Amino acid sequence: MGPGGGKAKNFKETMKKLIAYCKSYVPLIILALVLGMAGAILNILGPEYLSQITDIIIEGIMTEIDLEAVVDVAIFLAILYGIGVVFNFAQGYIMATITQRVAKNLRTDISTKINRLPLKYFDKTSYGDILSRVTNDVDLIGQTMNQSLGTLVGSITMFLGSLIMMFYTNWIMALAAIASTIVGFVLMGSIISKSQKYFVQQQQHLGKLNGHIEEIYTGHNVVKVYNGEKEAKHVFHDVNTKLYDSAWKSQFMSGLMMPLMMFVGNFGYVVVSIVGAVLAHNGSISFGVIVAFMVYIRLFTQPLAQIAQAATGLQSTAAASERVFEFLAEEELQDESDKHERLETAKGNVEFRNVRFGYSDDKLVINNFSATAKAGQKVAIVGPTGAGKTTLVNLLMRFYEINDGEILIDGVPIRNLTRENIHDLFCMVLQDTWLFEGTIRENIVFSKKGVTDEEVEAACKAVGLHHFIKTLPKGYDTVLDDKANLSAGQKQLITIARAVVENAPLLILDEATSSVDTRTEVLIQQAMDKLTVGKTSFVIAHRLSTIRNADLILVMKDGDIVESGNHEELLSQNGFYAELYNSQFEDAS
Template sequence: MEDNKNIKMPPKRRMGPPGRGMAPVEKAKDFKGSIGKLIRYIGSYKIAIIFVAVMAVCSTVFSVVGPKVLGKATTALSEGLVKKIGGTGGIDFGKIGTILIFVLCLYAASAVFNFVQGWIMTGITQKVCYRLRKEISEKINRMPMKYFESRTYGEVLSRITNDVDTLGMGLNQSITTIITSLTTMIGVLVMMLSISPLMTLIAVIILPISVGLVSFVVKKSQGYFKTQQEYLGHINGQIEETYGGHMIVKSFNKEKDMVDSFNKTNDVLYGSAWKSQFLSGMMHPIMMFVGNLGYACVALTGGLLAIKNVITIGDIQAFIQYVKNFTQPIQQIAQVINQVQSMVAASERVFEFLDEEEEDQTVKNPVSTEGIKGEVDFEHVRFGYNENQTIIKNFSVNVKPGQKVAIVGPTGAGKTTIVKLLMRFYDVNDGAILVDGHNVKDFNRRELRDAFGMVLQDTWLYKGTIMENIRYGKLDATDEEVIAAAKAANAHHFIETLPGGYDCELNEDASNVSQGQKQLLTIARAILADNPILILDEATSSVDTRTEERIQKAMDNLMKGRTSFIIAHRLSTIKDADVILVMKDGDIVEQGTHDELLAKNGFYADLYNSQFEQAS
């Protein structure tokens, strides 16, 4: 049967400009609950994460201690210079060399610990992402059809791509960044206090001024960023629609209207973009100004304390380094908070998907599908996609093994719905569907669907050779069997004319063959599958009349001895059906052969006569 489990349809993504840590971030609906689920999900890696945390702390501690030890070398150098100038001694290069080697060891140890924790954390992240993608991929095959019919492919696939990537990046960076930043802040504060409580107080007072100014800029720019992202989506949509419908725009002479509409949207985007980028660009100068102000105050205070011999010159040098290192973790935490919000929002979407309702895949003591003859009974079937909107009201029919059954009727009569119920894409609300006397609910879904072959109006082919696409109906088929199926579907001739023949590579959307040729290939695939029950949903709607006749002959040979359900709008294709079911508003209003229904001069005759001026 036709299957859609390997459909390759990349989601459409509308990308904004690279942000600077200020653009609006998607937030989780239930932050606490989502982060709790994420923590439980990665619980199997908790020992490795604890080890990563220890490595990060060790790396940070060695890094924080470095400036103060390096300051001792500066102090030794300055004291040696003073002694040399005063004629009472010289510079102790041995002592300075020992200090520098010690500092080098500290920074080397910090780098080693940092490398180890980064390597382990990356491995954990990739394992989590791999596991999530695997579970999502497996989940897709267990989910009911109604989920996919209510959502776009892009929306579903974005859970596998965008959301898992966002979660992985956030997980990889946020844990180590938070640990490192907090450890750095605490360590730097301790080292600053050990040097001079007064200078520490000055440095800490400068910090709220910086935070206040940045918060003011963020609040002012937030609205502009929101407008920028909104109108970027609008302008991308306009360009995409104009490009996709270029012929229509040309045909109706709407070029000027489209340009005017684009310019209006672009003006709003331009105004919001330059304001948001200007305000965003002010952050760095503000931070630099406040930082330099802090350095000046610290240097002045340190100089006065050094004159009074309260601290040494090396301590001033170390303290200035600590001031810089003290503000940096705060900026990192501010940035990582946005990343954590995006990560939790992405994890919420992923876990929502994993928690979605699933189809019952197996039943206790299932009926075997081996040797199915193809007798199908619909017994007072009632169904609606929504409980309060019934589509199939009271559908009953008995189909004998090997019969060729055509289902016709106006659009919306419920023809395709009957097929979906037969294959258990949906379950009936009332009544029963029997195959060989057994309720379809007594079969395993997968085994039941293996008994059906399908050719749909919407063709599906994937990137690969023609041989591979036909063989999808029966993966263990030989090349000779594939070619025989193609001949039966009248596809062999056109395949031979293509470059490479059966080895011709179809592109992503199979646009290098015509729509009619696509349909012939899917028919060949169904012929190769050789299922006992066939479903043909407008299978010949995309081919010309001459090709349709050839396919019809191939179909007649294929359907001999098999129960076949044919959904058709082109009534000329179902004249030789054993029984024609005429549906209207979810019920069978007429049934019989083509000649019998025409003789009744009822609803079927009206449908037929509306397509042909002379009914035969």
């Protein structure tokens, strides 16, 4: 499903949720709607006084026009319309303020919600879809709420009020006016019913197009390397053509409503003129009544199109709200407010006891895994792709919850600790370097408080990055953006410096040298060796040459430890590790 729009699955239920979400603003919304209704009523009263002015003028044509009476009625009418404008302005101001605050609150809640969702949610949901809810759907809610709610109430008031005033003024002309507009109801209803499906398709195709563009431009280099431009263009043009087709049909049919209502209004003028002329000729009404009905016809027919557009807008609001509330209702990480046990620091003893885990209940990735890492040890985790190495680290960080077994830090089960506490005990260097648009200093410090410039420089000196940074025009204040030309190795060294500054007792290195050349790998390896001093380190590496000095090597295969020991011990066993190690050197030779 693309961004909000079209028709909600459960309009009534979704609108209840939206009203409940806006409950703190309900009194102001009611005030705004009352002001809108009052403004509409004042506009409805206007034609009655226009009729009076017309009759005064007609009566005075043969003798003398009573200008004083005309001026009195005109001033009163101007005041009436002026108050109506003030009411409508106040209503618009209140609704614009409320809807933007609601949109702001929704974005804030979505942002908070993202941090509470388990990683498994992102495994099954595309980033493009999530971004669409934060941007397109929330914007649509703000826009359509502001435009549709006030318009709907004002238009209904205008429609019913003008209907009452027409019957109050003359029932025969009222029936003639209604008969001339019935055709408008029929045609408009037909157009709305047929255009709805095109609005739904438009939003669906828009979501697909957004997702496709995000995927292609994120992996632009890969698309280029594999000459995938032709296929990417084909997919783009296919979705874009479908979007064009559905958007054209929906907008064309939607655009028909206004010309149609203008025709109905003009047809109404003709009918009122003919019927009014007959009645005036018979002496049943004055000429002023015909003038009043001319205005009433406009006030009666104009709201029809506005009501239809407002109803469509509310459908779009409901569809967008449904997607946002679906996201906000997603299952969150377990509440940890009841957990009071905390490790301020850790010696670094880590134990895995009979750990079992699967991303789905029917397929286990980790089978009965047990291992012990002593404080200060460098533990390497090796094995073929899909053996469960990265999964093991994710479980240690409690990014996922284990199915069975236990993981302990200094004898404390991690399930007894909050995730925030666990994350405080770790620093991490990953294969994919993550840098944000900010200065080098800000990237190194990131979220840690109270870090001095001296500590940042000391970290960069420790990883061999200080000299390079000093060669940059702005040094540590150089902004890392699209214009910053850093190599993969330099980016990796910045993330290692970030880990040095964090200075947590436990360290995770996930294939941190896999994307760099051999010379840079040596520099990064030296930096990581300094980083691991005094820390319990878990190192995931495909290049076995980088973990020969590890205190303990865990060899994984199909979610289990098949061998463990140091480098020499494992080679002497001439088992699976020796096979992996020798095959890498054979490949290198």
